[in-house]
Amino acid sequence: MRLRPALFACALLLAPLSLSAQEPPKYRSAQEILDASPASDWRMPDPANTLYMELAGGRVIIELAPSFAPEHVANIRTLAREGFWDGLGIYRSQDNFVVQFGDADAEDAAKAKPLGSAKAKLPAEFSRDGAGLAFTRLADADGWAPEVGFVEGFPAARDPKTGQTWLAHCYGALGAGRGNEADSSNGSELYVVTGQSPRQLDRNITLVGRVVKGMELLSAIPRGPEPMGFYQDAAQRTPITAIRLASDVPEAERTPLQLLRTDSKTFADATEARRNRRDGWYLRPAGHIDLCNVPLPARAP
């Protein structure tokens, strides 16, 4: 007796009503589609655009989004180059929301770690004109935005009336913490979404990238006991050994990684296989998928 939600266990075809005439195409699970995908549907993230966050538990890999937040990404590159985060920590873990890291003393001028040659002030980069961006639209309805889909591997949304496009707060999204002023983030204090997608943050704060590997190192961090998940006791914070650009790490020490192109047929087919699952376990295909429920596959080459 198998008492587990064995979601991906087998790939039985639902019995067709008739075997005559047009037999429906055999259902393929998302995994089967990925396994059969052509190499050209995968890409290597640009090392100059990839952060390695080194924790005692392992490496978290982040892809930055310079197309959406060029000023923040440039500043983050400078901060990484100059070792800003090395020896700092994850100072917040709020259940069903975010982890946050950087300098816990950033608000105390006497103790704050200097930003080096990084800029202290940047413009808000909440959204941008969509001109020149290839937007792979998801047909499914969304309550938060007129249209949703994917741009360069990132979950995104857009408003056809204004032409504005923006990144969406899905699981794993990396954003730049700010105060009450729109332009009060500089990329030194960063958060990663670890809970139910807080899409109400979209266009209210600058997203700068996405965790593409190692989310479980952030999501399983014990929640902070203070309001909003902060740790007053510095000993409870998770130390950051280093954050480096992959391009600054010797090639032999880099993590080989391929990401599925979100404008590929494989991605469209795998998403459809999840929108209407017919793998023998699902008795009622949903006929729908939400933007933040669409997996963004990564694999070792």
Place this chain on the structure above:
Amino acid sequence: MRLRPALFACALLLAPLSLSAQEPPKYRSAQEILDASPASDWRMPDPANTLYMELAGGRVIIELAPSFAPEHVANIRTLAREGFWDGLGIYRSQDNFVVQFGDADAEDAAKAKPLGSAKAKLPAEFSRDGAGLAFTRLADADGWAPEVGFVEGFPAARDPKTGQTWLAHCYGALGAGRGNEADSSNGSELYVVTGQSPRQLDRNITLVGRVVKGMELLSAIPRGPEPMGFYQDAAQRTPITAIRLASDVPEAERTPLQLLRTDSKTFADATEARRNRRDGWYLRPAGHIDLCNVPLPARAP
């Protein structure tokens, strides 16, 4: 300089365009609304309908949903009364999905822990006729169901064409693992949603309740290294000291807890305050909230 997404920090009113004529009512944050709520908008969960899951890290409190899964809840009560889970463990933690607990050897007839006087076989309880259920509808659009809202404190959905109503897979939902057959769950193997709401499971598996306190004890469990988050090494599993009905625990050892009534004005007002946040930090109120983004407040009396 405050570089944190201080979502609940202050309650400034957006500057009104004019102070003449009808001044808009002062914005109150969800927390302010809760703080001012009448006692009658809160309820104590029925101890006979409440599970205490005791872990080394503390107590997880679960409210069962007999209105939706009467057979499963009856069986779970029997299993708790007879100590079925005591000494068993959490044997699965899959990132951005679920933790699962019960008898890791349930599928091995030679090793499986006997179910005692609980039933080995139950009917599927995926949905029910909505007659007699008070459904507090959420006006917001949902991609997974024709209508969504709350029933007796639980996120739920319904189809006005068929009259069917069902529980929704939001963060904290408790379900009964099953195999490929619809009626292959008996409530001994249970899972809790710890990731982005997997609404595709709605009406495909029996939900039996919801974690109302202590989610952080489940969500922060290190993810299992095997496929689907299982731990092959039993030493990595999180031991369950005991699962008891609150009504079987001496009153002095119970955790006093109040839950906000989801059919109350306070709940409606707090939800609206989150749908359109105007607390000084948010520059663009979302004008929308998803079913699984609506907090279900709990407090000590």
